[in-house]
Amino acid sequence: MSHLLRTAFIPTKPPSLHHHHRSPVLPNVHTTRPTIRFAPRSKIREIFMPALSSTMTEGKIVSWVKSQGDKLSKGESVVVVESDKADMDVESFYDGYLAAIIVDEGSSAPVGSAIALLAESEEEIAVALEQAQKSAAPEAVAAAPAVTESVVSSESVGVEKQKKVAEQVVAPAIGTAVHPASEGGKRVVASPYAKKLAKELGVDLRGVVGSGPNGRVVAKDVEAAATLAATEVATASSDNAAAAAALPGVKLGSTVPFTTMQNAVSRNMVESLAVPTFRVGYTITTDALDALYKKIKSKGVTMTALLAKATALALVQHPVVNSSCRDGKSFTYNSSINIAVAVAMDGGLITPVLQDADKVDIYSLSRKWKELVDKARAKQLQPHEYSTGTFTLSNLGMFGVDRFDAILPPGTGAIMAVGASQPTVVATKDGRIGMKIQMLVNVTADHRVIYGADLASFLQTLAKIIEDPKDLTL
């Protein structure tokens, strides 16, 4: 697990929800509609962020009314911009084609900076696109990371999900939507939300197996397909740090500069080489945990929260495993147990933190986790929500990975890599052969402060908690 992020990386994308309106000072809105200013550059014009009020220094793109390639006529609304006062439709001053969008929905740009390119004719769209890539690409990528990240966390360590993923891997990619009216895959029947999600996650609906009524594609099918795509990416590239925005749309043979997030990951990974680490693994039986999960799943409890809770309870008894050594001369017994959980995102990953996981009850913890994941998706995590972890969990079980090891994030004492829990044939104590669901965990720790016996006894405690999980719901 080399793609861990421990950084003060701050999402460059501001909150995109409409509820945030920061400076409601002046209520009045101009009665005439603003029009976009263009700067002629051959026959391709730049569309600038307009100044919608005298106090406006930057504007946020609420939505693009037109899509790339759309024809525009003079006076038509092109984009909705949120200024410090209100959302306003901005109209085009010229006829032409919206060739390239430089600043995506939800992102901000200073007044006067280019937000899109307008081509005069259809033929010039390609030229404009090239120009957009040449001049604005690195900047645009940094300023507006694509909205398409799939959050990969362990919502189910159970077998079912793995089976499903496996099925999807086997399934052929085209024309698999089984539907009476799909006309042999020519037509895709997908629910409104599934379509919306597919657009957001960049999933091609034609290759998605529908599990809804009559073989309809529903939201969870699209989510599964997006996870699958992420899996393929993960397996295709063993060097996770370099596994950048490799979702559909990668141009082979191209060299791509690091994004802010990738830079941060790279820095941390190199820094981690200065810490002497070692690993200890353990096999834990999860039948009881799975049974418990099934029972309280309906109350919104997630597997991630259960694992975090179990880990936190084990850490209470082994404070040294929750310690950290920063200067090489001393180490700190951390006062709270904050479990960071690695979440893969398009172009990197982030580690939302469940604070005081030992003290918070499992239901609140699950809610908190859901909230953190939502925030991570929206790139709204605050620094304290991803940088205060004292112990890290990384789970690749949902991909069917049975074992792996993780790189220790600088500034923490240990990280635990969790594999898939799967049915295993075991010899029981009474000499019989039995079937148990088991998972492999592998802890990487800083040997300057944490020794083999520490980890061993920590893992023994953890196994006990997971194998008899009644304490988790207290």
Next chain:
Amino acid sequence: MQPSLSLCMPHSPNSLALDSCSSLTSPNLRFCGLRREISGFSVPSQLKRGQFIRAKRLIFPRKAQASPAKVSASSDDNGSPPKSFDYDLTIIGAGVGGHGAALHAVEKGLKTAIIEGDTMGGTCVNRGCVPSKALLAVSGRMRELQDQHHLKALGLQVSAAGYDRQAVADHANNLASKIRSNLTNSLKALGVDILTGMGRILGPHKVKYGKVGFSDNVVTARDIIIATGSVPFVPKGIEVDGKTVITSDHALKLEFVPDWVAIVGSGYIGLEFSDVYTALGSEVTFVEALDQLMPGFDPEISKLAQRVLINPRKIDYHTGVFATKITPAKDGKPVIIELTDAKTKEPKDTLEVDAALIATGRAPFTNGLGLENINVETQRGFVPVDERMQVKDKDGNLVPHVYCIGDANGKMMLAHAASAQGISVVEQVTGTDHVLNHLSIPAACFTHPEISMVGLTEPQAREKAQKEGFEISVAKTSFKANTKALAENEGEGLAKLIFRPDNGEILGVHIFGMHAADLIHEASNAIALGTRVQDIKFAVHAHPTLSEVLDELFKSAKVNARGTRPIREPIAV
């Protein structure tokens, strides 16, 4: 004069019974203006006699005025009008329109009967505005409880919100029956006779009513108001089975919540149901024949509404298409909707969904009314009327003593418009000329947030301005600037004023935002009373309230004319 005098006297064979009835009627004259829906109303018995006398006095001068001017003049022309009638006014249809007319008629001292063939309260109370508000109240709360981000911003923590479908449905049903009984009781308490059965006009002044299988009764009335309302309109090719292909009538019973529902039509009804269904977990597909969603609204409002009510929700849409054929789900097959391009008439797409709600508007319910007996022909089902709601016959002549209000005349298909028209008609038949200003009637759509409007839309105002040669201006304010809205964390919203800068006349106001439906009345009252922008901007609004959105709106409008009305009798404090 003679016929009107005799009206006040007990004259029918059961005059004794009537006497107690009319004595019951009269005391309420003084109350009905205050209370519209009185339940369990009782009259202090010692007042009866005195009140009765006062009531007669009230009736007397009115008749003296009314008969020569309008009523008797026209009936004399008809040859031989009956000397006396069972009722002064008979209303066919006890919906909101009929109810409003009946209350006002009693206030004006008319002996009134109301004929209802179905349930009291009509569409609004039983199958329309009322139960839908109950569902929308639920959807509004569900939305709040599900919006984690919003709750978090307020510092609230709520674990997973859920609902019980049957309990939600019961809430809607209970509300409808409560309002229905309130409405029925208010009519009874005022002494309005409720006649049960389908009403049918037999000729001038003559109405037949009765239930199927029972003998018919005939009553005579000096004036007749047709207020039979409307039913959901179902276009050809659509097979409604009441289960998977439904109209608002069925949807309000909330018998099931489909995973995926197609809503045909994106007007008020469709939009409100999309709000309900998405809050309860359904996904929605709109099918709209016009090129734009929400075609009836001001374009700017519908654009904003689309951004807030459609795009972020689990809704997609097909515009510019007709649903030419809809087959209900059967034999394990889903509901199948065939879409045809509205312009080329070519087949465009096929949808397969779990349910389809037909919200393509409403058709007048005017069949079997016996209009042929008074030489009246409906136009696309609507009863033709003039601006005073008086019915026009085949040749375009006014039919004396017959009026039509509400959805049945199609002027403005809103419950409160029907009621206002009914009041206008009662004014008319009691001798006060009255023309209702339809541009002052507000309309509202109760989505979350709400949409409301009164008067002209911007394109309509621009067209009018060009035709009549005046300038118009537009002023806007945002809810983002309103303290109360921000306190509620509901800053999404816009208020828009269209007015004449030369004289300050308000042409239209459109609001999208929290409680928009309640906010519109300041504007609609201003239009109704002819209040100008330069005057209303001095009115004071409590702070902090949402009403300040309109306050700001009026204050931001630049009018060249000066205030016309100085404050009368200033009161020093």
